[in-house]
Amino acid sequence: xxxxxxxxxxxxxxxxxxxxxxxxxxxxxxxxxxxxxxxxxxxxxxxxxxxxxxxxxxxxxxxxxxxxxxxxxxxxxxxxxxxxxxxxxxxxxxxxxxxxxxxxxxxxxxxxxxxxxxxxxxxxxxxxxxxxxxxxxxxxxxxxxxxxx
Ligand SMILES: [Ca+2]
Ligand SMILES: [Ca+2]
Ligand SMILES: [Ca+2]
Numbered sequence: 013x014x015x016x017x018x019x020x021x022x023x024x025x026x027x028x029x030x031x032x033x034x035x036x037x038x039x040x041x042x043x044x045x046x047x048x049x050x051x052x053x054x055x056x057x058x059x060x061x062x063x064x065x066x067x068x069x070x071x072x073x074x075x076x077x078x079x080x081x082x083x084x085x086x087x088x089x090x091x092x093x094x095x096x097x098x099x100x101x102x103x104x105x106x107x108x109x110x111x112x113x114x115x116x117x118x119x120x121x122x123x124x125x126x127x128x129x130x131x132x133x134x135x136x137x138x139x140x141x142x143x144x145x146x147x148x149x150x151x152x153x154x155x156x157x158x159x160x161x
Contacts (some may be wrong), residue, residue, distance in 0.1 A: 014131050029065060030139070030143050036136055036139065036140075039136045040139075043135065044132070045062070047059055047060065047063045049062065052123045055115075055131060057112060057115050060114065060115055061111045064108055065108055066083060067080060067082070067083035069080050073107060073108050073109070074107045075105065075107075076089060076105055077091070077092075077104055078097055080106070092132065093142045099137070107154065118130050118135075118136065120134070
C-alpha cells in the first residue's frame, strides 16, 4: 500500500492515457511538491497524513472509493486499479491510520524520511505497475509492485 500523496498525482491521471517518461516524472514531481507543504524536500508522516486526510470528506477516518474518486477527479476506470492497489484487504476502504505503513514502503533507504528521489522512484514504478495491464482491474497490490525488484 502507499499514500494518497497519490491524490495529487492522480489528478493528472484523469485521462485514459497514461503519461510516460518525462511527462510522468513531471507529474510525480508535482505531486511531491504539493505534499511537501513546508518545502524542505522531505515528506514527513505528518505531511503524508495531511495530504491523505483531504480525501476523507465524511470524517470517518477512512477513504472510501467514492471519496477517492471525488478527490482524484478520476473516472472509475482510472481510479479503480490504483484504489485496489492500496486496498490490500479488499474491504473497499483505505484507513488513515495506515500512513506509517505507506511511508515505510516509499522509504527505500530506511532513514524514516522520504526524499524526492525515493518518492519519484516508488511512485513512477507503482503507476507503471498498477496500469501495466491497461486498467483491466489490476490486482497487483502496491506493496508487491514495488518489492518485485
Ligand atoms: Ca516536508
Ligand atoms: Ca471517509
Ligand atoms: Ca529515506
